[in-house]
Amino acid sequence: MKILVLPGDGIGNEVTAQAVKALRAVTANGPGFEMTEGLIGDAALAVHGDPLPEATLEAARGADAILFGAAGTYESDLLPPEKRGGHGLLRLRKSLDLYANYRPVTAFPELIGASTLRRDVIEGVDLMVLRELTGDIYFGTPRGVHRDDRTGERVGINTMRYTESEIRRVGHAAFRAARLRRRKVCSVDKANVLETMALWREVMTEVGRDYPDVELTHLYVDAASMHLIRRPRDFDVIVTGNIFGDILSDAAAMLTGSLGMLPSASLGEGGRGLYEPVHGSAPDIAGRDLANPLASIMSSALMLRLSFGMEAEAAAVETAVRHVLAEGYRTADIAEPGSRQVGTEEMGDAVAAAIAR
Ligand code: GGG
Numbered sequence: 001m002k003i004l005v006l007p008g009d010g011i012g013n014e015v016t017a018q019a020v021k022a023l024r025a026v027t028a029n030g031p032g033f034e035m036t037e038g039l040i041g042d043a044a045l046a047v048h049g050d051p052l053p054e055a056t057l058e059a060a061r062g063a064d065a066i067l068f069g070a071a072g073t074y075e076s077d078l079l080p081p082e083k084r085g086g087h088g089l090l091r092l093r094k095s096l097d098l099y100a101n102y103r104p105v106t107a108f109p110e111l112i113g114a115s116t117l118r119r120d121v122i123e124g125v126d127l128m129v130l131r132e133l134t135g136d137i138y139f140g141t142p143r144g145v146h147r148d149d150r151t152g153e154r155v156g157i158n159t160m161r162y163t164e165s166e167i168r169r170v171g172h173a174a175f176r177a178a179r180l181r182r183r184k185v186c187s188v189d190k191a192n193v194l195e196t197m198a199l200w201r202e203v204m205t206e207v208g209r210d211y212p213d214v215e216l217t218h219l220y221v222d223a224a225s226m227h228l229i230r231r232p233r234d235f236d237v238i239v240t241g242n243i244f245g246d247i248l249s250d251a252a253a254m255l256t257g258s259l260g261m262l263p264s265a266s267l268g269e270g271g272r273g274l275y276e277p278v279h280g281s282a283p284d285i286a287g288r289d290l291a292n293p294l295a296s297i298m299s300s301a302l303m304l305r306l307s308f309g310m311e312a313e314a315a316a317v318e319t320a321v322r323h324v325l326a327e328g329y330r331t332a333d334i335a336e337p338g339s340r341q342v343g344t345e346e347m348g349d350a351v352a353a354a355i356a357r
Helices: 009-024 044-047 052-062 085-095 108-116 164-179 195-208 222-230 242-256 294-306 310-326 344-356
Strands: 001-008 034-037 063-071 102-108 125-132 144-147 153-158 184-187 217-221 237-240 265-267 272-276
Touching: 001 009, 001 052, 001 085, 009 063, 009 265, 009 294, 009 310, 009 344, 034 063, 044 085, 052 153, 052 310, 063 085, 063 237, 063 294, 102 242, 108 144, 108 310, 125 242, 164 195, 164 237, 184 195, 184 222, 184 242, 195 217, 195 294, 217 222, 222 242, 237 242, 265 294, 294 310, 294 344, 310 344
Parallel strands: 001 034, 001 063, 063 272, 125 237, 184 217, 184 237
Antiparallel strands: 102 125, 102 265, 144 153, 265 272
């Protein structure tokens, strides 16, 4: 059971270290994992001049699962794409064809007060954003900044592109996921304006016919963002494209109290998965022991379940997270008056200790 650990940049380092602690704690009495570490993002750019060096990609191809932290910094975001730390992550997802990004959104009862939303709106929220991860405006060509021949003005271009088969495969992933949940899929698009999204809706409707036991609804992304905040409990699986999924899941994170509470799993056709917190590298709080490691720790639980079939161990990690929340441990992003505010490291230690109990 080979795990490649890619902490990346910023708080990626701190949170991934806590997830590794959880993995070690939960397998303390077993054979454990073979864990190796690699470079990605700005950290790799600094050493290899490339945010996704060949050695990292090779190691990823040879691993059973990848535990990823975060990539990119404010500085490299302004460089050409091939020099941006965050681009290393996009290339990794694309190279491994990890097209289905599962982002569970769970409102923990202990954290209801940490959300700015009303209790009666968020209580019991349990939904899954399934973000397509290898297509869309993120990868479509033509792209770039060009000089317009006629006006001499610079023009920025991105192309929203999906093939039918790309939509179909993530559609099937959504319906399969819904069958393990409450059998509802909401497909989010902008079919009234964008041709790519008109195709998206058409193909999702076709896929839906294979799953008569699952309810399929469609929403435009603008309406979906409103309903996500207004009536989040009505959603089960939300399937959408790369860019809309990126935006909607950050909004959905606020239902849980913090972006620091959203884990994710990215899967393709093989068993190999990439597991990462939904949040980015947060350079403003990096290295200050302030980051919430729970999204990363819960991502490791998804890894145990989905890549290694270790359901009992996955549940043990998730139960440990619930225990520490019930005991009042809170990082700054989810702190409330009267709670026990701790740093990244102490939160990771508390979860590891709860696993060992
Ligand atoms: N752990 C997620 C992360 O590092 N995000 C930074 C990033 O560049 N994300 C691009 C994206 O997911 O669209």
